[in-house]
Amino acid sequence: MLRKLPGDYTREIVSTVPNALVFRPTVVNTPAIVTLVAIVSRAVAGLVRMVWRHPIACLAVATPPALAVLYGWLVAVLVVVSTMTTLVGWWLSHPASFTRWAGLRLRAWWRWMWTYRRHWQPVMVIAGLAAHIGGREYLPRLLKVTRTATADVVCVRMLSGQSVTEWQDRADNLAHGFACVQCRIKLDRPGRISLVFPHRDLLAAPILALSVPRETQVSAVAIGLHEDGSLYRLKLHGTHVLVAGATGAGKGSWLWSAIRGLLPARRAGLVEIWALDPKLMELSYGRDLFDHYAADPSDCADLLAAAVKVIQERAGRFAGVQRNHIPTVHDPFVLVVVDEVAFLTAYQADRKLKERITAALATLTTQGRAVGVGVLAALQDPRKEVLNIRNLFPDKIALRLDEPSQVDLVLGDGARDRGALADQISSSPLIGAGVGYVRLEASPEPVRVRAAYVSDSDIRAMVAEFAGVGEGR
Numbered sequence: 001m002l003r004k005l006p007g008d009y010t011r012e013i014v015s016t017v018p019n020a021l022v023f024r025p026t027v028v029n030t031p032a033i034v035t036l037v038a039i040v041s042r043a044v045a046g047l048v049r050m051v052w053r054h055p056i057a058c059l060a061v062a063t064p065p066a067l068a069v070l071y072g073w074l075v076a077v078l079v080v081v082s083t084m085t086t087l088v089g090w091w092l093s094h095p096a097s098f099t100r101w102a103g104l105r106l107r108a109w110w111r112w113m114w115t116y117r118r119h120w121q122p123v124m125v126i127a128g129l130a131a132h133i134g135g136r137e138y139l140p141r142l143l144k145v146t147r148t149a150t151a152d153v154v155c156v157r158m159l160s161g162q163s164v165t166e167w168q169d170r171a172d173n174l175a176h177g178f179a180c181v182q183c184r185i186k187l188d189r190p191g192r193i194s195l196v197f198p199h200r201d202l203l204a205a206p207i208l209a210l211s212v213p214r215e216t217q218v219s220a221v222a223i224g225l226h227e228d229g230s231l232y233r234l235k236l237h238g239t240h241v242l243v244a245g246a247t248g249a250g251k252g253s254w255l256w257s258a259i260r261g262l263l264p265a266r267r268a269g270l271v272e273i274w275a276l277d278p279k280l281m282e283l284s285y286g287r288d289l290f291d292h293y294a295a296d297p298s299d300c301a302d303l304l305a306a307a308v309k310v311i312q313e314r315a316g317r318f319a320g321v322q323r324n325h326i327p328t329v330h331d332p333f334v335l336v337v338v339d340e341v342a343f344l345t346a347y348q349a350d351r352k353l354k355e356r357i358t359a360a361l362a363t364l365t366t367q368g369r370a371v372g373v374g375v376l377a378a379l380q381d382p383r384k385e386v387l388n389i390r391n392l393f394p395d396k397i398a399l400r401l402d403e404p405s406q407v408d409l410v411l412g413d414g415a416r417d418r419g420a421l422a423d424q425i426s427s428s429p430l431i432g433a434g435v436g437y438v439r440l441e442a443s444p445e446p447v448r449v450r451a452a453y454v455s456d457s458d459i460r461a462m463v464a465e466f467a468g469v470g471e472g473r
């Protein structure tokens with residue numbers, strides 16, 4: 001119902017609903033010259049930005065027409081043909097250097113223009129990452145696209161007030177929007193993120209056992225490959241590592257790769273490897289490589305108690321003298337390897353034994369690292385009731401898991417949102433065994449790694465070469 005209003009107000013009313021009036025908005029006519037200047041300056045700014053960001057691509061596009069205008073089309077054609085011939089020759093003769101210096105840059109430029117720039121606005125709007133305020137649309141800014149051998153990395157400036165979590169929640173939308181299989185979001189610095197779109201999986205094929213190192217490596221041991229194709233080293237000294245994965249996920253390859261990497265240091269007397277093998281399967285094959293080996297649960301409890309004694313003895317000696325452990329022949333780094341730790345804790349029927357073992361493991365994981373005793377434990381079932389001391393392991397690795405919810409249980413809150421899709425790792429051993437996401441204490445960003453496969457014949461060869469007591473002792 002139209003209510004009666006005083007003065008001129010009634011002329012501006014365009015609609016009425018009960019208890020509300022809608023006024024006609026005031027229209028200000030902008031002079032055409034202002035609109036023109038705005039359009040031209042925006043176009044110039046865009047052009048300058050494009051030349052600044054993609055100088056080589058712009059030069060490649062602009063040079064032939066410029067040559068044609070200045071020197072005639074024949075010169076332009078000659079320059080284009082000779083440049084193309086040089087590039088093809090470079091590609092054929094040195095594909096690696098061509099890819100590194102030209103191929104990846106060209107692909108990055110093409111992907112920037114053809115995929116990301118072209119689809120940016122619709123994908124942002126449909127994924128709900130754009131904002132509309134006062135009739136204007138605000139889009140996150142696409143800053144840069146780089147291409148590596150395995151992924152496109154798209155650098156983005158988020159809208160003010162957006163959080164990384166909002167982007168992580170839309171990772172699926174972004175992956176499908178840009179026709180990729182996956183999208184992972186990484187925080188670069190406040191306000192800036194990188195969207196990582198993998199295009200090639202270098203970890204899709206098994207990796208043969210890495211050669212035993214020549215140097216006596218104690219701390220960071222080469223385990224396998226990072227998803228970018230580089231060698232991945234896992235720190236063992238000064239930390240404790242939990243490897244969790246469903247049956248057949250390839251936990252054995254992580255344990256054996258770590259053991260393999262430590263063998264020269266063991267031979268030099270700088271490392272002792274103590275093995276607990278309650279399943280009597282995985283580690284028994286190479287038992288001659290270990291300084292101590294136990295399979296029976298009560299023997300395992302005794303061995304853990306012996307490790308606790310080492311801690312207490314060293315703590316007493318180091319107190320007031322040194323704060324960190326340096327591996328020496330007198331005080332070697334002791335790595336306690338436990339295959340299927342739940343056999344000793346949750347599945348242990350003898351309550352007293354179970355309590356002894358759990359207490360010893362808790363002591364080792366809380367007090368061991370400063371005095372040079374580390375635990376590397378494998379676990380099938382990551383539920384809290386199965387291993388309630390999970391959080392005492394600073395570094396965690398999630399191999400293939402059965403359910404999405406287990407990822408955060410293993411790696412900590414938010415790990416799956418940050419791209420640790422351990423529940424999506426293939427159950428085919430050829431493709432997925434040994435593949436896992438590593439989340440280190442020092443960095444919340446999970447990294448995807450595949451451990452090298454140490455076969456039975458590799459273990460036999462290791463036993464033949466390294467069995468027995470270390471030479472240093």
Ligand SMILES: Nc1ncnc2c1ncn2[C@@H]1O[C@H](COP(=O)(O)OP(=O)(O)OP(=O)(O)O)[C@@H](O)[C@H]1O
Nearest residue numbers: 206247248249250251252253429433434451452453
């Ligand atoms: N890194 C790897 N690369 C390729 N294949 C692997 C790798 N690790 C393991 N496999 C294959 O997967 C199979 C299962 O591996 P493994 O026994 O280590 O799994 P697991 O996680 O220890 O399982 P479970 O808990 O049942 O003992 C192996 O027999 C092997 O064929």
